[in-house]
Amino acid sequence: MKSNSKIIGAGILTATAASLCCITPVLALISGSSGIASAFSWMEPFRPYLIALTIAVLGFAWYQKLKPRRKDEIACDCEEDKPSFWQGKTFLAIVTALSFLLMAFPEYSRIFYPKAERKEIIIVNKNYIQQAEFKIKGMTCEACTEHINLALSKIPGVLEYKTEYKAGSSTVKFDNSKTNQDSIANAINESGYKVTNIQK
Numbered sequence: 001m002k003s004n005s006k007i008i009g010a011g012i013l014t015a016t017a018a019s020l021c022c023i024t025p026v027l028a029l030i031s032g033s034s035g036i037a038s039a040f041s042w043m044e045p046f047r048p049y050l051i052a053l054t055i056a057v058l059g060f061a062w063y064q065k066l067k068p069r070r071k072d073e074i075a076c077d078c079e080e081d082k083p084s085f086w087q088g089k090t091f092l093a094i095v096t097a098l099s100f101l102l103m104a105f106p107e108y109s110r111i112f113y114p115k116a117e118r119k120e121i122i123i124v125n126k127n128y129i130q131q132a133e134f135k136i137k138g139m140t141c142e143a144c145t146e147h148i149n150l151a152l153s154k155i156p157g158v159l160e161y162k163t164e165y166k167a168g169s170s171t172v173k174f175d176n177s178k179t180n181q182d183s184i185a186n187a188i189n190e191s192g193y194k195v196t197n198i199q200k
Contacts, residue, residue, distance in 0.1 A: 007061040008095050014054040015099035017043065019106065044140040051103050058096050065089055109143035113150060128177040129159070134188060135197035139165035144193065151191040155179055 043050075085091055139145065145163045148170055152161045157178025163170035172184055185195040 007057055007064065008092055011054055011057040011061060011099055012095055012102075014050050014057060015102040017050050019047075019102045054099055054103060058099060061092055062096070065092055106141035106143065109141065110146050112143075113146035125177070128175050129173065130176045131171065131173045131200070132181050132184070133199045134170045134172060134185060134195050135199070136163075136168055136170060136188060136193050137196050138193040139163075139168055141165055147191055148188055148193060151187045152184070155184060155187050158184065 136148065139148070142165065145165045148163045149161060152158050152163070152170065152172060155174075157175040158172060159175060160173040161170055170188065174180075174184065181198050185198060188195050
């Protein structure tokens with residue numbers, strides 16, 4: 001029974017590791033430590049393997065729990081106590097559900113981010129409108145996108161932005177009389193990611 005508890009623990013651990021790169025930006029937002037947002041982005045390439053390992057571990061735990069018992073195990077049933085909650089099917093079901101919620105976290109992570117309120121900006125001269133594409137290192141999922149968008153929404157003079165983690169970039173339209181590319185790049189860097197290139 002102890003080995004079954006270890007298997008269940010391994011399932012939770014691998015599920016958490018599989019989504020750590022996407023959970024960290026939300027934890028950074030909650031704690032106010034935006035610099036750690038991309039701390040686990042290096043784990044993203046291993047995510048499919050960690051998910052496969054989690055499913056294998058949980059599958060094995062369920063197999064152990066549901067496999068038919070041998071005759072000799074049934075014969076000595078009277079001597080055994082009823083398994084505790086921590087060793088039962090209910091706990092394994094809870095762990096399985098929690099693991100799948102953790103593995104699916106990148107799909108629903110955006111619900112944890114506040115909707116950025118856009119301030120109305122009056123543009124006196126349209127010649128001041130400029131657009132730049134910022135190449136960004138460290139984005140791995142929608143949580144990263146939302147984290148950067150939140151930082152961009154706070155910059156006076158930023159009019160529009162479109163951040164895509166798959167492309168590793170953010171296209172920003174701004175009023176260059178109120179802000180500039182360096183200020184935008186600094187805001188992105190301070191959010192925990194790294195601007196590697198700026199294209200006009």
